[in-house]
Amino acid sequence: MTPSVASLQRHPLKSHGREALAAVTLTRGQGIAWDRHWAVAHEAARIVEGEWAPCQNFSRGSKAPALMAIEARLDEARAELTLSHPARPDLTFRPDAAEDLGRFLDWVRPLCPADRAQPVRIHSVPGRGMTDTDYPSVSIISLASNRALGEHLGVDLSPLRWRANIWLEGLAPWQERGWVGRRLRIGTAVLEIVEPKVRCLATTANPRTGQRDADTLRALRALHGDQDFGLYARVLEGGTVELGDGAELVP
Template sequence: MTEVRALWRHPIKGHGREPLTSVRLTSGQAMPGDRLWAVALDIARLADGEWGPCVNFSRGSKTGAIMAINARLDEASETVTLTHPDRPDLTFRPDHDPAAFLDWVRPLMPPEGTQPSRLMRLDGRGFTDTDYPSVSLLNLASNADLADKMGVPVSPLRWRCNIHLDGLAPWAEFDLIGQRLRIGSAEMTVREPIRRCLATTANPETGLRDLDTLAALNTNWDHQDFGIYAEVTQGGEITLGDQIEVL
């Protein structure tokens, strides 16, 4: 039996994660509140309301320190609270006070790199890493297998996935590509594997790069894919403990 063990969203792309107990998905959209905002770099050339690839944004592959951010989104007030072990807590409204966020996050950025310049918002589809609205799924058994090969604990939070699955065989998630899934009352089609970057080498508690996850994937499995992307085809509710059915 395969079931949902955890649900996560990331209100500001690359800048914090938030656990959920349930979520209502909508066909053709990302998880509500997931990557609703993104931190554009000073090199970005994107118009408001326009999706763009991750190269335009501040992210953990360039700045490991931001991987230690936790987030909480109050949907009613559209207020976000961020915490980090090296920064004071910050509560702000991204659409109304982006300067407060930029001042808060800049000390975590390497001074020699490109700098964050503004917050952008994209409703519905969010600033996913895919050019289509996606939801990401992680197989906890694959994470455990990787940890066993590396000989150290590997937090599943390194992978920044939305839905953590328990009960699959290790690496069986890749067999789901092209399949339709029903999770709770929602349905989705699995589109592709997730190719991983340097963000996963940073510890989600400290932000320090302490594990070479990419080398471990390439050495043991000859690829650096971890997790899968899916597209929601039928909206519905997903709750912790829901079972996954292949249609």
């Protein structure tokens, strides 16, 4: 079976919802447009305005598992975001608009544990998503590996736990773990596989309920001796990636 793209996902507001796409246009040296375009800085954040900042400065699912159940819809033309959560009414707001910040904070604070640093503002950098890597990256997972991990745990794991951009079907379980340093053509784009993605507590939360219900990290350590699941990649050659496009390693 030839590996192919089974899903394309972006996360406009880092750790606060995902959105399925039919196609993406990748640009050399950049991540997916609007992916992690904004991030929610908490009260203990140390951020330099205009610069990328690491994930510990932001509210995220590892500290607030309820955030994992958020869905997002982005109106690109208006830079307007709609967030949905099973425990909250839908919220439509503009992350760049100072007058909308209060409404967003009122909406999200009930999803944040009281004993954790609280969200206070939204951070963004023009042209640079707040990826977990200090370089613009695209994240990739294998659905076969997701199923294998679920079988080890004895549960049906949703791939949404991994917050990846590109889901591939048609690989052997764990085949992608040998791809670091290789180049991968997906659609008309070419990506360099840079490193594995080390996982955190966010993946233990169910993306439907926002409650921790599966010890994914313990399972990964038992199977592989690490907490790696999925890959980070750089875009070497821009192009279009659509659902159903093939994926192959290239010289």
